[in-house]
Amino acid sequence: MTSTPPPELTVGQVAARSGVAVSALHFYEQKGLISSRRTSGNQRRYPRETLRRIAVIRVAQRVGIPLRVVKEAFATLPDGRTPDRDDWAHLSAAWCDELDTRIDQLARLRNHLADCIGCGCLSLDRCLLRNRDDRLGARGSGPRRLFTRAVRAEEDEHRDPGTTRS
Structure with missing residues (x-):
């Protein structure tokens, strides 16, 4: 018998699963990149989909996409949903020009x-x-x-x- 995972995760669980520090999760939430609800004891609870949002955030940060741009991209998703495969294709295509510019800058720097x-x-x-x-x-x-x-x-x-x- 397999147990069903809880629909919501604590901040510690999200941090452990995503590899992101709790302080970073609080920062992402403050910036409007992720959201949580508060329990009656004022503890944060995150929907499981938050893990996918954090993965997108981390990939974007890794390639130098500013968090402001990530937030703008998330805002284009209907009902603030978590990006699915098609959404990711659309978001990443929009970032390609910026990445090409950075690649050009890095190549110029390396070559000189x-x-x-x-x-x-x-x-x-x-x-x-x-x-x-x-x-x-x-x-x-x-x-x-x-x-x-x-x-x-x-x-x-x-x-x-x-x-x-x-």
Whole structure:
């Protein structure tokens, strides 16, 4: 005879099953990523589906998707349900462009890492971050040379015809 698992889990059970610290569960709940109900003794009880939500959150975090984006994605699900296979396909497809951008940035960093030893800077003659006389300041904030091709192409479309790249 097999016993039916309880429909709800305590915070400790969720932490043990998901591999996430209790404090992280409280944080996720505070951010609106998961929810619980309170018992008459003010203890949290989570539906079993919370484990799947946490798995999605952890995968997203692992690849660098901000929690804000995860929350926005969860908000697109009908009735706040837990993502199923089709939902995951839709959510992950929406994140692919962002991941491609990050992959491009990491590949650029890896390919030029030997040229830069970190801003000490002992490689000024070939440093990708060097911006002599702040010439790139007119193009916007941030590390202009480290932005991806996609970001640079978008900026090129909006740049005044009289300006040139440095």
